[in-house]
Amino acid sequence: MNEAPALRFGLPGLFVAVVLILAVAPFWAGRADMRLLMEAFSFLALAQMWNLLAGYTGLVSVGQQAYVGLGGYVFFGLAMFTGLHPLVAMPLAAVFAGLVAIPTGWVAFRLQGAYFAIGTWVIAEVFRLVAAQFTALGGGSGISLPVAIVKSIGSSTAGREMAMYYVAFAIALVATLGVWALLRSRWGLALTAIRDSEPAAESLGVRTRRTKFLIYVLTAGMTGLAGAFIFLQKLRISPEAAFSVNEWTAFVIFIVVIGGIGTIEGPIIGVVIFFALRGLTADWGTWYLMMMGAIAIAVMLVDKRGVWGALHARGVPSVFATTRSLRLETGTTLPAASPRVEPAE
Amino acid sequence: MVWINALLQGVLLGGLYALFAAGLSLMFGVMRFVNIAHGDFIVVAAYLMMTSVLIAGVNPFVGIGLVVVIMAAAGYLGQRFLLNRVLGKDILPPILVTFGLSIILQNALLEIFSADSRRVQTGWLETASISLNDVVALGLLPILMFVAALAVLALLQWIFYHTALGRLLRATSDDAEIVPLMGGNNAHIFALATMLASGVVAVAGVLLAMKTNFDPTAGPARLLFAFEAVIIGGLGNIWGTLAGGIVLGVAQTIGAQIDTGYQVLAGHLAFLAVLVLRPRGLFPKTIG
Amino acid sequence: MTQPLLEVRGLTAFYGDFQALFEIGFSVAEDETVAIIGANGAGKSTFLRVLTGLHASVGQDIVFSGSQIAGISADRVHKRGIAMVPEGRRLFPSLSVEENLLIGASGGRDGPWTLDAVYDLFPDLTSKRRNPGTALSGGQQQMVAIGRALMSNPKLLLCDEISLGLAPKIIKDIYAAVPRIHDLGTSIVVVEQDVGQALAVADRIYCFQEGRVSLTGTPETLTRADIAKAYFGIDEEEAA
Incomplete structure (x- = not known):
């Protein structure tokens, strides 16, 4: 393929430049911009996780709000009742979400x-209804994070906001680069194989069910981490907000699909488009x-590969080369793996 | 005695849930298509009923016919010109398109009818009941609704097993690829399946409108109830779906008897229990 | 010379990037039985799928009964009078034998083939009419599949590997039906891996090899050596 060298090296360069600019955002951005960026980072992490799940393993979940809410609630519980520092409580909430x-x-x-x-949606609803039963966490009407806990992150507003900004930045970066690292590891081959053809992957000896399960657990943990941060930023949690299918699943799916499912670049582009439109x-x-x-709907009818998929098919090179994604180079097949219908055990 | 009352109410409720479920399972059976907007279609039918009866002043029985015709026509056209285009091995496009439709429908209803909850009044029927003793009393309306649900399910069963259309739908369900070799046009057959499913959805929506309050966001919960009834019943046949609806309905009324906050949760838990203990449902399909 | 019932010129087909058929020329005259032989993967089944409209072709020249049918959808091709017995029988498991047959009649034409005529052709099926199609023996299932295709009263019947996996005695019974189908005015194309069977039943033979027609002729004029060469492609020049 004849690629313009400018694109080949330009896009990763652009990515690094943007990351560096964002890394110093507290020194140039206003408070409103910072808040918006933090929200965008949260959505990027959620989108990367949903993309890893649906785009690579074919597990289309519409119930990831279960883990956003769970992460948020466990974080609130730990921070309020165990006295753990919020920055300790957040990763613990993520681990808890993964265990659940x-x-x-x-x-x-x-x-x-x-x-x-x-089915995943039903499970998320069960989580929501159960959360509403915990009166210690505000029951159905929700609860606010005590000021003392907020203050423990930083005594001054500016310091607090900076700390929170870097937490959000780190979560987004870990989610994005984590998926990249995963795809470049020996797992990557299995995941790409499952994405392209599950029966073929199985015949090549990939333990598809186990792989998919591990990815499900992993994305749940990371989604829980994002959820914990989201409600730290919101300072208030309620069952309706925590387990909202529209907010934490519908929007996230739109981000991934518009940007381009089954690619790492897709969720990034999707977040930019989503926030611009919003x-x-x-x-x-x-x-x-x-x-x-x-x-x-239009993306599904016009080009299911989304914006990045369409660009890539027209010769724009990958930013996150995974070297093994042979199929992406030809750009001929569909983005998502199609799970077989197999009898339940 | 209150438990027997709850049980009987649950059985009656189950008829409605079986109707919710029948449309979903019909579409899945014929074209392996799961419509995420299924519950929103039910709610749209409820609003259509409310509009025709309360606003346009149509006779309720004419209103039911009108809603069924409108929904069935919309179902045929929607399948033929939109949903058929995303059918295929990849499950994501149909899920996404119907998810998108669900959000569009909810917000369009919100725009037109506001967020207020509505109900179609049924006059004296609302309070009429048959008392078996001082505790157990069955409302006449729930009984009539249960009978109506049974009638619709029986009609569906008859269409499936005693008409040329039913034969074609079952054949398509078995092996859609070769149906064109028998002269069947899959695009048309799929649209007919959705038309039939939408007719059932219309009746379900009308009954929902008479039974309870509804608002523009009431759809997703109905989708979940429909789905749960389908899975509990097993993908076997229409009567399995009825059994699934009844199990769900009973679980909900028993849950509500314990605490009103537990109604929906108890239904979900019953569903999960079946999924764990009998993943293929209570009445699984037996081929052969 | 009268126009053939089916005339195919320069037909080419792909599976994705893989070219399965190369410039196929093929014809069937009225009242003719034609056999297509060839090894696995020679493109025989693909060719039938293209004829029925199940698979798209590149060459746009398939004339059936005087009109162009290339690019027409499978259900329309069926209405023009081409029926197929698909590979592996593909009966509808949730339909009874009789319902399987009736499905074949939907959208077909009127003619000699009715339920009674099919039961007359395959008497074994009469007592099984209420059974699910898949509860039958392999041979009986094949009979249902043939009957199902006949119910539309086709002008041309395409049979894909109808002897596959059946005992010799059953194969004989099934092929015994071919002359009767023929006598009622249906031309037949059979795809066969069994060369002996093909030679016995056909007026004319086409041999496919790697997506090309490697040999054509009548059973009388073809020698064993010709067929072996065309079938296995021992001689590359001959095959091309």
Whole structure:
């Protein structure tokens, strides 16, 4: 393929430059910009995780809000009742979310394909209804994070915001580079094989079910971490907000699909597009949401590969070369692995 | 005695859930298509009923017919011109397109009808009941709704097993690829399946409108109930789906009897229990 | 010379990037039985799938009964009078034998083939009419598959590997039906791996090899050596 050298080295260079600029954002950005960036980082982490799950293992979940909410609630619980420092409580909440994902996944994996999707939604609803029963955490109406805990992150507002900014930045970076590292590891081959053809992967000796399960647990943990941060930033948690399917799944799916599923670049582009659209049309109210729905439908009808997939097919080189993604180089097949319908055990 | 009352109420509720489920399972059976907007379609039908009866002043029975015709026509056209285009081995496009539709429908309803919850009044029917003793009393409306649900399911069963259309739908469910070799046009057959499913959805929506309050965001919960009834029943047949609906309905009313906050949760837990203990449902499909 | 029932010129087909058929020329006259032989992967089944409209071709020249059918969808091809017995029988498991047959009649034409005519051709099926199609023996399933295709009263019947996996005695019974189908005005194309069977039943033979027609002729004029060469492609020049 004849690629312009400028693109080949330019895009990774651009990525590094953007990362560096963002790394010093507290020194140039205003408070509102910082808040927006933190929110964008949270969504990027969620999008990378959903993409890893659906784009590479074909597990289309519409119930990832379960882990956002769980991460948020466990974080609140740990911070409020154990006295742990918030920055310690957050990773613990992530671990907890990952542990809960083990039995949960064991149940959810009894369903395949689209039924898995709805099954995960039921599970998220169960989490929401159970959370509403915890009166110590505010029951159905929710609870605010005590000021003392907020202050423990930093005594001054500016210091606190800077600390939180770097937490969000780190979460987004870990999510993105973590997926990249995973795809470059020996796992990458298995994941790419599953994405491209699950039966073929199986025949090559990839233990697809085990791989998919581990990815499910891993993404749950990371999603829980993002959830913990999200509600630290919001300072208030309630079952409705924590387990919102629209906020933590619908928007995240739109980000991934618009950007380009099955690629690492896709979620990044998707987040940029999503926040740009939201900024432009937020005061449209319900029309803004209808437009999001319409765009998702349009992407599926016009080009399922999304913006990045379409660009890539036209010769734009990968930013995150995984060297093993042979299929992406030809750009001929579909983005998502198609899970087989197999009888439940 | 209150438990027997809860049990009977749950059985009656199960009829409605089986109707929710029938449309979903029909579409999955014929074209392996899961419609995430299924619950929103039910709610749209409820609003159509409310609009035709309360606003346009149509006779309720004419109203039901009208809603069924509108929904069935919309189902045929939607499948033929939108959903057929995303059918295939890849499960993501149908999930996404119907997810998108779900969000569009919810917000469009919100825009048109506001977030207020609505209900279609049924006059004296609302309070009429048959008392078996001082505790157990069955409302006439729930009984009529259960009978209506049974009638629709029986009609569906009859269409499936005693008409040329049903034969074609079952053949398509078995092996869609070769149906064109028998002269069947898959795009048309899929659209007919959705038309039929949408007719059932219309009746379900009308019953929902008469039974309870609904608002633009009531759809997803109905999707989940429909899905749970399908899985509990097992993908075997229409009567399995009815059994699934009844199990779900009973679980919910028993849960509500313990604490009103437990109604929906108890249904979900019953579903998860079946999934763990009998993953293929209570009445699985037996081929052969 | 009258126009053939089916005339194919320069037909080419792909599976993705893989070219499965190269410039196939093929014809079937009215009242003719034609056999296509060839090894696994020679493109025989793909060729039938293209004829029925299940698989797209590149060459746009398939004339059937005087009209162009290339690029037409499978259900329309069926309505023009081409029916197929697919490889592996593919009965509908949730339909009874009789329902399987009736499905074949939907959208077909009127003619001599009715339920009674099929039961008359394959008397074994009469007592099984209420059974699920898949509860039958392999040979009986094949009979249902053939009957299902006949129910539309096709002008041309395509049979894909109907002897595959069946005992010799059963194969004989099934092939015994071919002359009767033929007598009622249906031309037949059989795809066969069994060369002896093909030579016995066909008026004319096409041998496919690696997506090309490597040999054509009548059973009388073809020698064993010719066929072996065309079938296995021992001689590269001959095959091309």
